[in-house]
Amino acid sequence: MALIVQKYGGSSLHDGDAIQNVARRIARTQNQGDKVVATVSAMGNTTDELISLARSVSTEPHPRELDLLLSTGELVSCTLLAMGLRSMGLNAVSLSGAQAGIHTNAKFGNAKIQSVEPTRIIQDLDNGNIVIVAGFQGITDDMNVTTLGRGASDITAVALSAALNADRCEIYTDVAGIYTADPRLVPKAQKLNEVGFEEMLELASYGAKMAPRSIELGMVYDIPILVASSLNDEPGTLIHRGAEMSNSIGEIRNRVRGVATDINVTKITLLGIPNRPGSEADVFEPLADADISVDVIVQSTVVDGHTDLTFTIKGTDKERALAVMTKISQEIGACGVTAADGLAKVSIVGSGMQDAPGYASRMFRALADAEISIDVITTSEIRITCVIDACDIKKAAQAIHSAFLVESTE
Amino acid sequence: MALIVQKYGGSSLHDGDAIQNVARRIARTQNQGDKVVATVSAMGNTTDELISLARSVSTEPHPRELDLLLSTGELVSCTLLAMGLRSMGLNAVSLSGAQAGIHTNAKFGNAKIQSVEPTRIIQDLDNGNIVIVAGFQGITDDMNVTTLGRGASDITAVALSAALNADRCEIYTDVAGIYTADPRLVPKAQKLNEVGFEEMLELASYGAKMAPRSIELGMVYDIPILVASSLNDEPGTLIHRGAEMSNSIGEIRNRVRGVATDINVTKITLLGIPNRPGSEADVFEPLADADISVDVIVQSTVVDGHTDLTFTIKGTDKERALAVMTKISQEIGACGVTAADGLAKVSIVGSGMQDAPGYASRMFRALADAEISIDVITTSEIRITCVIDACDIKKAAQAIHSAFLVESTE
Numbered sequence A, B: 001m002a003l004i005v006q007k008y009g010g011s012s013l014h015d016g017d018a019i020q021n022v023a024r025r026i027a028r029t030q031n032q033g034d035k036v037v038a039t040v041s042a043m044g045n046t047t048d049e050l051i052s053l054a055r056s057v058s059t060e061p062h063p064r065e066l067d068l069l070l071s072t073g074e075l076v077s078c079t080l081l082a083m084g085l086r087s088m089g090l091n092a093v094s095l096s097g098a099q100a101g102i103h104t105n106a107k108f109g110n111a112k113i114q115s116v117e118p119t120r121i122i123q124d125l126d127n128g129n130i131v132i133v134a135g136f137q138g139i140t141d142d143m144n145v146t147t148l149g150r151g152a153s154d155i156t157a158v159a160l161s162a163a164l165n166a167d168r169c170e171i172y173t174d175v176a177g178i179y180t181a182d183p184r185l186v187p188k189a190q191k192l193n194e195v196g197f198e199e200m201l202e203l204a205s206y207g208a209k210m211a212p213r214s215i216e217l218g219m220v221y222d223i224p225i226l227v228a229s230s231l232n233d234e235p236g237t238l239i240h241r242g243a244e245m246s247n248s249i250g251e252i253r254n255r256v257r258g259v260a261t262d263i264n265v266t267k268i269t270l271l272g273i274p275n276r277p278g279s280e281a282d283v284f285e286p287l288a289d290a291d292i293s294v295d296v297i298v299q300s301t302v303v304d305g306h307t308d309l310t311f312t313i314k315g316t317d318k319e320r321a322l323a324v325m326t327k328i329s330q331e332i333g334a335c336g337v338t339a340a341d342g343l344a345k346v347s348i349v350g351s352g353m354q355d356a357p358g359y360a361s362r363m364f365r366a367l368a369d370a371e372i373s374i375d376v377i378t379t380s381e382i383r384i385t386c387v388i389d390a391c392d393i394k395k396a397a398q399a400i401h402s403a404f405l406v407e408s409t410e
Helices: A016-031 A046-057 A063-087 A119-126 A153-164 A197-205 A212-221 A242-248 A279-289 A315-332 A351-355 A359-369 A390-404 B016-031 B046-057 B063-087 B119-126 B153-164 B197-205 B212-221 B242-248 B279-289 B315-332 B351-355 B359-369 B390-404
Strands: A003-008 A035-040 A092-095 A102-104 A113-116 A130-134 A137-139 A145-147 A168-173 A225-229 A237-239 A258-274 A294-299 A306-314 A336-349 A376-380 A383-389 B003-008 B035-040 B092-095 B102-104 B113-116 B130-134 B137-139 B145-147 B168-173 B225-229 B237-239 B258-274 B297-299 B306-314 B336-349 B376-380 B383-389
Touching: A003 A016, A003 A153, A016 A035, A016 A063, A016 B046, A035 A063, A035 A119, A035 A153, A046 A063, A046 B016, A046 B063, A063 A092, A063 A130, A063 A137, A063 A145, A063 B046, A063 B063, A063 B092, A092 A119, A092 B063, A102 A153, A113 A153, A119 A130, A119 A153, A153 A168, A153 A212, A197 A212, A197 A258, A197 A336, A212 A225, A258 A279, A258 A315, A258 A383, A258 A390, A279 A294, A279 A306, A279 A315, A294 A376, A306 A315, A315 A336, A336 A390, A359 A383, A359 A390, A383 A390, B003 B016, B003 B153, B016 B035, B016 B063, B035 B063, B035 B119, B035 B153, B046 B063, B063 B092, B063 B130, B063 B137, B063 B145, B092 B119, B102 B153, B113 B153, B119 B130, B119 B153, B153 B168, B153 B212, B197 B212, B197 B258, B197 B336, B212 B225, B258 B279, B258 B315, B258 B383, B258 B390, B279 B315, B297 B376, B306 B315, B315 B336, B336 B390, B359 B383, B359 B390, B383 B390
Parallel strands: A003 A035, A003 A168, A035 A130, A092 A130, A102 A137, A168 A225, B003 B035, B003 B168, B035 B130, B092 B130, B102 B137, B168 B225
Antiparallel strands: A102 A113, A137 A145, A225 A237, A258 A306, A258 A336, A294 A306, A336 A383, A376 A383, B102 B113, B137 B145, B225 B237, B258 B306, B258 B336, B297 B306, B336 B383, B376 B383
């Protein structure tokens, strides 16, 4: 008898019929002889609706209050799912994050799970119940309800899998799995049967939909994660440690696992920074304090004791980042700040790239053949990223996909 | 510095503007130098909407799951109210029933408060916060969320007042207070400035809107309860122990406090019951087991070893009560069961009536002059009730009101 943790996203739970469909899928898993713990997101657009309610009473809703408010969305979907299962004659119990023993720090809106004490879940499982846990939420030591950030029900699912030592974590969503590229940009993209954790981490960080922290957790605790559709029985994509190894025996063409894209990119450049130890920290600490995520960072070679520093951020953070940087620029004696938006990132990702040469040059050639200018280049062990004009993203993704990946003939 | 517990009903919190209006009222109370704990119902029709969601996945939603679902309605309104107060620059904290220390038994859907442990509320008050508590909910010793029954935020308010030893409990609603009769039936009804607990209990049981259990609690703990409108600054009605005493010095006309009405009444009669000890218990125990509330009970004199037993129930319970009674009738050897619906109750209520004669005859005369037939009559120490045809309720209420009460000249 295996223990399976499943997660169902909001688009799989948008109304009563959809919830009953999910209940039938869970029932089928139990009928196969497995124990099931399922965690859920809020129904459809509930979270956005609650945020707009909060905005109707406060221009800047207090974070603690907002978290308690938002946590109700997942309570609604998990109780409805438990009712749906019970109306099919099955034993099911819904639990809030607090009841499920999900303890977090007190960073409201973006709390981190610190521990999971699954005593109650285990007890309810042992009593023959399917256990439904409200995703996206936890509780602090002071009994304050927290939320884990947007899309964080994935994190709940993987953390529960780790705490319960589950045999598998299954993430059900409205897409069939992980693709070699975003199918909206690259129609010839193919669904992957498997992908490694690190590869998935790079893919997720660069556009594909799964909370990066959930993949890190899966990697640390070595929990195989299946990503599949809640609407059909297609096999989906298995994220697991074995995928990296199986990759290395393939031909060079297959060492690139996928093409990641991100179109909401703004570039900020600090010009003429006097070069001294600590100047980088002076720049990035205030950004971190302002909760602005910095992505690509490139610093040019020092010339005449001065250097230029470029980094990318989300387009929505532009105004706040510029305000912070204008202040910092004066404090550290830089020459000035420039910003450019309307940019995009395109990356190739694959663990097989790290000990095989020639990927970068082939990627740059593919872009050159498509007459696309490259702005910034950055690499990690298993990823090569180019920042380009957002207008070119479709053409770029297709050119790179053709150069590295087997394409769908549909 | 007084401690005031306030309660705001769902119609006072139906949207963002209404919530901000309530926030301003709470702020004003605090500005007067008082500490404030406020408890809230769910916004507008939220509870009904959640119930219909539950019905979309289950014809008979599981009570434990339904309670956790319904509890979200009050979490939404209490967090929004706290946000509204914070956006005005005030310190405010919202608490779920569990966080507020409201412990109940495990009777889901209709749980009873067993204790209130207000440690957290007191701590938040001492830290200078306005404390907003989700009404209508509590938690069991097993950490399961319960609800206290429809309209039970009143109970939360009075229970909190008792536990905190509050100076006053204020119930804000969409009406201006307690009236001498339902103004929709009797346009000349007047708002009462004060009313006694027992009188209010009879008025509430017979139609006026306040959970009877909340008034019982107020009576036991001697907590003055103000019922007033959340939309204006009219003084409202004070429910307090002193009202009974002040009543007895008034003229006879004023010993009747009000006219209570209830139009959703069904009468069930068991005919020809063999008279033996225990036959009444045989009838009413199965009704209690079926959770059917019985109101007026009248048993006629025994003739030839047989008697007839008549009782009234809510119209909505008719089919279930008839099914139970048909079975019981056979078991106890009665001649048969009859039911009549389309009935109404009209009552006069007043603590001054108990030691003054003549009220019953004046009430019957008023009904006779209005050419209204009386079906069943029943009395308590401070109430006289007649069951009449529902079609006559308006005419009856007006006739009785004119006979006993000072009328509005508007």
